[in-house]
Amino acid sequence: MTELAVDARGLTRVYGHGADAVTALHDVTLSVERGEFVAVMGPSGSGKSTLMHAIGGLDRPDSGEVIVEGQSLTQMRADDLAVFRRRRLGFVLQFFNLFPLLTAAENVAFPLLLDGRRDALRLAQTALDRVGLAARAGHRPGELSGGEQQRVAVARALVTEPAVVLADEPTGSLDSLAGEDVLRLLRAAADAGQSVVLITHDAPAAAYADRVVRLRDGSTVTVLDDEPTVSR
Numbered sequence: 001m002t003e004l005a006v007d008a009r010g011l012t013r014v015y016g017h018g019a020d021a022v023t024a025l026h027d028v029t030l031s032v033e034r035g036e037f038v039a040v041m042g043p044s045g046s047g048k049s050t051l052m053h054a055i056g057g058l059d060r061p062d063s064g065e066v067i068v069e070g071q072s073l074t075q076m077r078a079d080d081l082a083v084f085r086r087r088r089l090g091f092v093l094q095f096f097n098l099f100p101l102l103t104a105a106e107n108v109a110f111p112l113l114l115d116g117r118r119d120a121l122r123l124a125q126t127a128l129d130r131v132g133l134a135a136r137a138g139h140r141p142g143e144l145s146g147g148e149q150q151r152v153a154v155a156r157a158l159v160t161e162p163a164v165v166l167a168d169e170p171t172g173s174l175d176s177l178a179g180e181d182v183l184r185l186l187r188a189a190a191d192a193g194q195s196v197v198l199i200t201h202d203a204p205a206a207a208y209a210d211r212v213v214r215l216r217d218g219s220t221v222t223v224l225d226d227e228p229t230v231s232r
């Protein structure tokens, strides 16, 4: 049995055709162990989001395979993939994507409610407690700061106890202190056994990770010795 949470091999993704074709990923391989926190860094346009979308089953690569918890997302039927994504993957994006008319607790409960879970609101309350927002459960996003909204989004990503949390520039719209709160929560999730893939262009953010993978022009490049190291 594999200890890998993510085993992505030989991913290639080309957008467009002919003279307009853009190779966003070229033969990229990335594996992430259970409980490992990996930062993916690289300049704008280097393929980071394309890689995250492939690993998260949001987009199918043209070639290569993505295996999460031993299951091939690249071969899964679209409806099975939607369920797998909801149950086993958690997403945290740069903008919080919360429902404005739902309370924090209802936003966090949402993926569980889609599965008809009767304990959804109780588990949402526990997840909000985990991100330090138990007292704000009844508040709508408009009543919360940006940092608090992103912590609600982290709670929503964690409430299903996913195998893998994929975070795409989760601190990009936050001030540095609020960003550190979010990074500490992601670090704690990894320490609790979840795997975290953080996409960032920010070296201090990457320092929360166990390992840094660099992308350039759609390919992974060798990691240098002076990369940021683990900071807990």
Ligand code: ADP
Binding pocket: 015, 016, 022, 023, 024, 042, 043, 044, 045, 046, 047, 048, 049, 050, 051
């Ligand atoms: P990053 O996240 O590192 O900024 P992206 O993965 O978003 O990079 O993009 C990688 C390359 O693919 C870029 O050149 C970008 O312009 C191109 N690209 C991304 N999405 C599309 C798309 N839907 N259609 C055409 N080109 C795209």
